[in-house]
Amino acid sequence: MNQHTAQVHVALIGYGFAGRTFHAPLIQSVPGLSLALVASRDAGKVRADLPDMEVIGEPLQAATDPRIGLVVIASPNHTHAPLARAALTAGKHVVVDKPFTLDLREARELVTLARRQDRVLSVFQNRRWDSDFLAVREAIDAGLIGEVVHFESRIERFRPQVRARWREQAGPGSGLWWDLGPHLVDQALQLFGLPDTVHASLTAQRTGATTDDWAHVVLGFGTRRAILHAGMLAAGSVARFIVHGSKGSAVKQRPDPQEAQLLAGVRPGAARWGLDDDALQLHDGSGIQLRPAPRGDQARYYLLLRDAVLGIGDNPVPPAQALAVMAVLEAAAASAAQGRTLAPALTEEERAAFGE
Structure with a gap:
């Protein structure tokens, strides 16, 4: 360009x-x-x-x-x-x-x-380019954790008051699962592919809440489990990612800084844009090593999208991946309502397209 x-x-x-x-x-x-x-x-x-x-x-x-x-x-x-x-x-x-x-x-x-x-x-799906997720993905891809058996991805906040905005009021597509679930699900699918099973619990915990503000979803990939969690009454320190594998564990404590930077007026291209000073912790049973987090850059989504529109690059989030996320979101909502474990309702053609 x-x-x-x-x-x-x-x-x-x-x-x-x-x-x-x-x-x-x-x-x-x-x-x-x-x-x-x-x-x-x-x-x-x-x-x-x-x-x-x-x-x-x-x-x-x-x-x-x-x-x-x-x-x-x-x-x-x-x-x-x-x-x-x-x-x-x-x-x-x-x-x-x-x-x-x-x-x-x-x-x-x-x-x-x-x-x-x-x-x-x-x-x-801008959070594919978050520093915290990139740090975890690089460690997994490099084999530093070994075969992953347990994955936790948590977005928790302390907002005890229900706010007067559509996302927190009863209505089609409202609630915390439909707000934060798409990020949590998309990242898990990027790491591990399509889950075999989905088991979920959703509830409203805050006084005055009229839609879900707490979500706990477990995705099954054979013997691997991915736990996706979101809540609005977490005032204490909670890790953004915890991953356990056959060679050790990885912990990313703090989240990517880009949302806070954007709210503060920092823009892509600024000197500290996307820089994350919270290193990934690697535990091997005998000690801890620190691995610097990669620089995040959510603008990459629109750079890639521009090239796709111009016909010179691939869609950064193609329809097959969007359908897979929707299938897991929908399965989780149904699982919570029915109290049972379900499988994402994807056709064989859709499953094959996800891996293309």
């Missing part, structure tokens, strides 16, 4: 937490992507950050605008499928924030439509 390369004009639908914190700054950091308009009902909020930005109040108008090549959907979860369908039908490439859709049926319909339209359809 250079300054002479044609720009991909981008419409961002939604300027809530995800759109404002992640999508807008990451898109603007990538040469070849031009954030051309934002769909939001709060133009003042957008222009406080982006003074010259074109803002429109109607999401459907943004999804089908003839000037736009790429539509990024960061609106409430129940709007993902209809807006993606409209954008794909209008011939746009589409990025959908997680979760992809509300169910596997909707996800399959969009994948079929994208294939028919010959458009790139991708889900925003």
Whole structure:
């Protein structure tokens, strides 16, 4: 890419937490992507950050605008499928924030439509490029832990008050599992492939909670177990990752710093962008070695996405991987409701496509 390369004009639908914190700054950091308009009902909020930005109040108008090549959907979860369908039908490439859709049926319909339209359809799994996950992945790939038998991935916070936002109120696609589960599931599938079994427990623990704010999900991969956990009442120190294997254990205590950096106004390309001073701890039964965490860079998602749109690279999160995540999310929700262990409802063709 250079300054002479044609720009991909981008419409961002939604300027809530995800759109404002992640999508807008990451898109603007990538040469070849031009954030051309934002769909939001709060133009003042957008222009406080982006003074010259074109803002429109109607999401459907943004999804089908003839000037736009790429539509990024960061609106409430129940709007993902209809807006993606409209954008794909209008011939746009589409990025959908997680979760992809509300169910596997909707996800399959969009994948079929994208294939028919010959458009790139991708889900925003930015946390594949987090320093904590990269540290764990590198250690596993290098054989430093041996054969992994136990994997824990935890995102826990201390937010005892239920906030007045759609993610924490009862409704389609709300709740902590649909909010943080997509990250936890996607990372586990990137490491270990498709699980054989899913067993989940979801509940609402905080006073006044009307949807789940605690999730504990166990994925079975033969004899290996992956524990995915999220909660809103964890005030003490908890490790982000714990991995046990035949040669030892790995512990990553603190999470990747990029979300905090973005909230503080730090942008990709800054001197300390993505730098993580919390080393991975490697335990071998006789001592501890420290392994520096790789630098995180969530902007890599949009760099790769740009190349996919231009036809010179692969989709960083292809539809087959998005469908697999949806199948596990859906299986976990059903497992929690039914109180039994389930298998992800993927076809043989979908399972084969995941490994391509």
